[in-house]
Amino acid sequence: MSKEKETAELRRERLRQEEIKRNTTGNVSDAFNRxxxxxxxxxxxxxxxxxxxxxxxxxxxxxxxxIFLR
Incomplete structure (x- = not known):
């Protein structure tokens, strides 16, 4: 799907995934807080x-x- 025809939901998800790839350490903290x-x-x-x-x-x-050490 081209960028012009993607839905708003797909665009938000794509941008979120790009941010995760750029800022990995901040995202671990965000994940635990989330x-x-x-x-x-x-x-x-x-x-x-x-x-x-x-x-x-x-x-x-x-x-x-x-299970095994009980």
Whole structure:
């Protein structure tokens, strides 16, 4: 889709994604602050895929340890 024909919603999302790529450290703080009055999608959207994957691995490890070391 060309930039002239994109909807306002798609344009806002594209601009938000560009800002995330430019300012990664500020976005981590924004993501955690957004969790107070936002939802999980906004929280994960503010984090990079590496951070999200790390959180998931830690959660899986804790659950696995809890099950097997009980």
């Amino acid at each position: 969790s107070d009055n936002g939802n999980l999608v906004d929280l994960v959207g503010g984090l990079s895929w590496k951070v999200t994957g790390g959180i998931l691995l830690v959660l899986i490890g804790v659950i696995t340890a809890f």
